[in-house]
Amino acid sequence: MTTSAIYEVLTSTLTSSLAPGPGYADDMVSSVALPTTTMAASGPVAASAGALSPPPQYLLQTQFVCDRVLVPLVVTLGILGNLLSLVVLTRKEMSSPTNCFLTALAISDVSLLCLRIPMFFGFNDNVAKSNSFMLFVRYYTVILYVMVNVFLTCTGWLTVAVTVERFLSLRFMMHPRILCSTSRAKRAIIAIFLASFLFHFSKFFEYVPNLNLSKPDPLLPTELSKNAHYDKAMHFINISLAALVPIVALVIFNTFLIYFLATHRRRMLKHKSVSASGATVGGTTSVDMLHVSGVVVAVVLVFVVCHSLGVFLAINIAMHGRHKIFSDYLFLTFKHVNGLLIVVNSSINFILYYSISRKFRKMFGSVFCQRLLSGKNSSWSVPMPLSENSMATAVSVRTANTNGYTRANGDHAKGSETFALHPSASTTSSRRSDNVEL
Numbered sequence: 001m002t003t004s005a006i007y008e009v010l011t012s013t014l015t016s017s018l019a020p021g022p023g024y025a026d027d028m029v030s031s032v033a034l035p036t037t038t039m040a041a042s043g044p045v046a047a048s049a050g051a052l053s054p055p056p057q058y059l060l061q062t063q064f065v066c067d068r069v070l071v072p073l074v075v076t077l078g079i080l081g082n083l084l085s086l087v088v089l090t091r092k093e094m095s096s097p098t099n100c101f102l103t104a105l106a107i108s109d110v111s112l113l114c115l116r117i118p119m120f121f122g123f124n125d126n127v128a129k130s131n132s133f134m135l136f137v138r139y140y141t142v143i144l145y146v147m148v149n150v151f152l153t154c155t156g157w158l159t160v161a162v163t164v165e166r167f168l169s170l171r172f173m174m175h176p177r178i179l180c181s182t183s184r185a186k187r188a189i190i191a192i193f194l195a196s197f198l199f200h201f202s203k204f205f206e207y208v209p210n211l212n213l214s215k216p217d218p219l220l221p222t223e224l225s226k227n228a229h230y231d232k233a234m235h236f237i238n239i240s241l242a243a244l245v246p247i248v249a250l251v252i253f254n255t256f257l258i259y260f261l262a263t264h265r266r267r268m269l270k271h272k273s274v275s276a277s278g279a280t281v282g283g284t285t286s287v288d289m290l291h292v293s294g295v296v297v298a299v300v301l302v303f304v305v306c307h308s309l310g311v312f313l314a315i316n317i318a319m320h321g322r323h324k325i326f327s328d329y330l331f332l333t334f335k336h337v338n339g340l341l342i343v344v345n346s347s348i349n350f351i352l353y354y355s356i357s358r359k360f361r362k363m364f365g366s367v368f369c370q371r372l373l374s375g376k377n378s379s380w381s382v383p384m385p386l387s388e389n390s391m392a393t394a395v396s397v398r399t400a401n402t403n404g405y406t407r408a409n410g411d412h413a414k415g416s417e418t419f420a421l422h423p424s425a426s427t428t429s430s431r432r433s434d435n436v437e438l
Helices: 003-014 024-032 057-089 097-114 117-123 131-171 182-199 201-205 228-274 276-320 329-347 349-356 358-368 388-407 412-434
Strands: 207-209 219-221
Touching (some): 057 097, 057 329, 057 349, 097 131, 097 182, 097 329, 097 349, 117 131, 131 182, 131 228, 182 201, 228 276, 276 329, 276 349, 276 358, 329 349, 349 358
16 A cells, blocks of 8 residues: 555545544544544544645554554454463462452453454455445444443453452451452452443444445434433543543552552561461462562553543543544544553553463463473473462471371381371362462
């Protein structure tokens, strides 16, 4: 495609007249979900009837780099990373409340990314100009418009939920009734998905496909979306529940989480100085808890950074109106960058898990490298401990086992009984420690 052809495509994109629906997530949908020919532009682009001012070069370059180069690349890598995360997190050995939330987060992220795939076919000029694809896009955009909102809301509240779970596990570790169990985590996940879908269900009735293929607008607004009271109410509720409340909650709980992480580490150091025999187990437990809590802290920080631009756009739209905000080419540029940031947020978690969590790395190696290396190293056929905690437990059991055998003073029956009982105890202790955290 020549430079003039690219300029023509991008300019026609900016002159489309579809405006996104009310709310924070909806303003992100226009750059995250809708096809390239559906993004809204107002103001200088459609300034006076029929007289179009050419968009600045930086806007065209930003749109091309973000929407046609980086987003497809990030989406592809993100889908692969989330699928690898699901394979590891759904292992029986990884069962824990935290990993339940992280599994649900990966499902929400991979679903959000997969929704983008059909739109990539529109980058081919022959496909984009075909009537069948244009008709498919106009029906698919309605579903896309709703489901992107649903998964964005799910991602935000799942991130809040896993942060609260980590906070409770550190703050009230000596009160098991307060802690979140796996069954409670699963119920919370189901509630978040159902509440998000029901909350955005009315969006199915805001737009209908434009079956007139000669018109550039893929969707037509319904009477519901034109209702001023509905527009104001939905914008206020969306910006509150999908942006402000989750962001504020994440900042608060993440701050407390970092504080209790530091406090917990000092308590573990004191515990190590009290008991030499329990120091190893206590220390490794502290390391495991630090790792999984560090993963959650990193996920929250990435979420806040990637969604901050969207919150900034939503607040400005609430204060000045959508038409005025997107009359500025700079805000249109922010809109495309925001779409890229949302995709990055849904794609980067696998890197965070692998770089921070030792147990995730060991399980990943056990799942994907065992078969490759089994022929070269027979030791891979032996179950690999998933954490240093399980190794320390096994060593302490073997030590106790040896002492019991020595105290038997040659009593073969007693020694045999001791050796018969301890392996099961070792296995139980190992499993119990492995199922604690990521």
